[in-house]
Amino acid sequence: MAPAPQGVREEPLLDCRSGPLSRLLFLAQAVFLLLPAARAGLCPAPCSCRIPLLDCSRRKLPAPSWRALSSPLPPDTASLDLSHNRLSNWNISLESQTLQEVKMNYNELTEIPYFGEPTSNITQLSLIHNLIPEINAEAFQFYPALENLDLSSNIISEIKTSSFPRMQLKYLNLSNNRITILEAGCFDNLSSSLLVVKLNRNRISMIPPKIFKLPHLQFLELKRNKIKVIEGLTFQGLDSLRSLKMQRNGISKLKDGAFFGLDNMEELELEHNNLTEVNKGWLYGLRMLQQLYVSQNAVERISPDAWEFCQRLSELDLSYNQLTRLDESAFVGLSLLEKLNLGDNRVTHIADGVFRFLSNLQTLNLRNNEISWAIEDASEAFAGLTSLTKLILQGNQIKSITKKAFIGLESLEHLDLNNNAIMSIQENAFSQTRLKELILNTSSLLCDCHLKWLLQWLVDNNFQHSVNVSCAHPEWLAGQSILNVDLKDFVCDDFLKPQIRMHPETTVALRGTNATLTCTAVSSSDSPTSTVWRKDSEILYDVDVENFVRYQQQAGEALEYTSVLHLFNVNFTDEGKYQCIVTNHFGSNYSLKAKLTVNEMPSFLKTPMDLTIRTGAMARLECAAEGHPAPQISWQKDGGTDFPAARERRMHVMPEDDVFFIANVKIEDMGIYSCMAQNRAGGLSANASLTVLGMCAALWVPALLGTFL
Incomplete structure (x- = not known):
């Protein structure tokens, strides 16, 4: 049998060695194998052809062997793969009118390769895992059509203002390099086209404010760097950004307005950092945010107004943090939230009604916390979750479930109670739900008369095959599946539970x-x-x-x-x-x-003082008291509530100013005025006399006093 043409892989032929039919089959198979080569021209010696791909990867041939590529490439070749060849340089010009994609991954290149005339048509260039130390603008002058550039896993240490020429690049991957410096304006020449930037696994410790003047960028990744603090306005200029990923940086501080300007961002990923608080300061401006991932941080607190500026959230992940309590205001404003993950925290306190704002929530994950009381005490912890379909409560040390535990969860279909060592479940505990899936494994059940209902309920709802429940007490039923216990054996001879x-x-x-x-x-x-x-x-x-x-x-x-x-x-x-x-x-x-x-008895802060005043003037008496609850202040005149000034609308009481006024004082206003301070703990009073002098007295009394003097 003649050898296959150069560059065409040999395939096993049908082993028919005699007869007209065998020869016909042999010729047919040979023609079939030669058709691609005939259509594409002969493949260059080191490669194989699968048009439109010219695959020259994993050949590891000496430099002279690659000269075969200097001949015209097969027509319709759009993609060239030179990966895994230990190439340290490239100085061969190619002949092709159709080449658009080149891959030279896993080589030893130290500079951007040049392929001759086809370089100007290349739209995708992948140089992953080489030894390129810098980005050279001169080299990229030959790539006017380039849209996708992958320089990940090289040894680039900085991105300069002069690194890129003006070009129409859309995708740029610089991950897994040694970048420590981003010069101001380093991406400006790409501002008209860039859509995706990846800078993961570098050594960036600081992001200069407003360095990303990329109005069309939609995806930015900065994972696994060394960024500790993000200043306000850092990302201003990214008007179209939809996704920002900053996992595993060690971020401990997000300044107020850290993400301001990201008006269209939908996804923010901050997992595996050192954040301690969620507050509206660093969430300011994220009005379109839909997914927020803050798991694996050190969050201890959600401030009362945290969500004021991002009320479009549909998914929130706060798992693996250090939350110990969920206060009443923890989720105010998140009426559109659909998924909430609070698993693997240390939550012991859930305020009544904390979830009442989450009417659209469908999945709530509370695994591995310490909220057994929320189920055992029949509180209103889940009030308001009318759309909830999935509730995960595994690993919360729950021992008993009351009949009121799931009140309000009329849409609940999936309930996970694994790893809780549950001992008792009251009848009708699940009657408020629409359970279709119950995950329950416990070998601690107290199989007394109060649990008799559970056997039939499991069978009626077809859960007998999906749960693993067995008795621990009484001793003579220990270890038996509840499904195998006879109904007459569910008896109440004692009351073991307090x-x-x-x-x-x-x-x-x-x-x-x-x-x-x-x-x-x-x-x-x-x-x-x-x-x-x-x-x-x-x-x-x-x-x-x-x-x-x-x-x-x-x-x-x-x-x-x-x-x-x-x-x-x-x-x-x-x-x-x-x-x-x-x-x-x-x-x-x-x-x-x-x-x-x-309670605390009232005590006076101000008491009224005796006052002598002439008719027609204004009398002013002060009185204030403190106590718990705050005491009520009232006034009496001569032991009663008959005030001539009140009848004539000359009296004004101003509690907030602690002042009692009588305007245009008359003789009949004279008397003893009592300030009464009263609360539930008791009351007390203080008196002051008001003396009113007529016009004559106002004239002769000073004169008389002058005579004696």
Whole structure:
């Protein structure tokens, strides 16, 4: 068999060695293989042809072998691949009218290659992983049609103002170089066309303000640099930017207005940095932002008005941060948000109604936090999430689920409760939802009469194959899947989980006095039991608590646990709603919330003074008091509320100025005026006498006094 023409790969032929049919098949296959070469002309010796690609990659031939490319390239060759050849220079001119793309990746080039006349037609040039040390404007003068340039993984250290000539470049990749300096104006010659810039994995530590005067740029990547601080107006001039990626820089500070001017930006990625706060200062101007990714930072706080300037967000990722609480104002303004990821934080406090503004939210991820109470205490944590379809609560130390836990989640379809060691689930706990998928794995279930309903519910909703639930108690059912337990075996012979028998009571105390709150629970289990107190849904530490336990036999043998919270010298900061939580191996129970109100008796800041005045003048009496709650100020005259001046509309009371006026004073206004300060804690009064002199007295009294003197 004759060898294949040079440059055409040999393919196995049909092994038919005799007969007319075999010869016909052989000729047909040979013609088929030769058609591409006949159509394209012979391939240059070092390469293979798959028109429009001329593939010369991975040949690793000595320099003279490449001279074959100086002959005319096959017609219709649009792409030339010279990658992986250890080429250190290129001085061969090509002959081609159709060449548009050249790849010389993974070589040892130290300068931009020149290909002769075809260079002016090249639109895509890829020089990844070479040894090019600088960007030479003179070399790019020969590339007037170039639109896509990839110089990633070279040894370029700076981008100068003179690096690029004026050209119509649209895509520029300078990632994985050694760039430390961006000179002012370094991209100005590309401002009319550039759409994408990638500067990832460099050594940039500072971005000079307004360096990016690129009005058409849509995508900018600055990942894995050394940028620590971003000043205000840094990105001004990027009017069309849609996406900015700045992951893994170590950014610790975003100054106010850091992204101002990015009026059309839709996506901002800031993962793996050192940000500690989300506030409106650095979000100022991002009115079109739709995706914000701030995971893997050190965010501890979301300021109350953080989202004032970016209310179009549809996706927010705050996972893997250091959030411990979600205050009521945490998400105000995000009515368009669809996805919220708060997983892997340290959230212990969720304010009631914190999600009420998120009526459009569809996915909420709260995995690996510490919010068991949000499910166990039947609070209003999820109120307002009417569109939520997916809720992830895995790894939150949840032990029990109440029947009110998911109230308001009427659209919920997917619920993930994995890794929670759940022991009890109240009947109808999921009745408010539209669950289609339930992820639940627990081997800790307390299989008593209160759990009998769950077996049939799992079967009715076809969840028996997607959950892994087994009993831990009673001991004779331990390890059995709930699906294999007979209904008659779900019995209540005891009450292992603590039951609250006495709840703390609402209390009013005077400032400076002491207050106590008491909570009592019982359990038939002798497993270790603990009690903690919460104020406004946050656990109290460093408080004075006395705990007692006693054995009782009323209505069955049980242990009674009493916890007394002592509050000494109470102040206004002690006001709030208090609650005790009693926990043992079988779960927790939560008392009702008792409100503590701290009052303070009024005390005067200003008291009225005796006043002597002539008729027709204006009387002015001052009175002000403080207390908690703020006292109300009222006035009396001679022990009553009959004011002649009031009847004649000559009296003016101005509480905000602490002043009582009587205009055009008359003799009948004379008397004892009492200022009364009153609040819930009590009241007190201060008196002043008003003496009114007639016109005659006003004349003779001074004269008489002068005679005696």
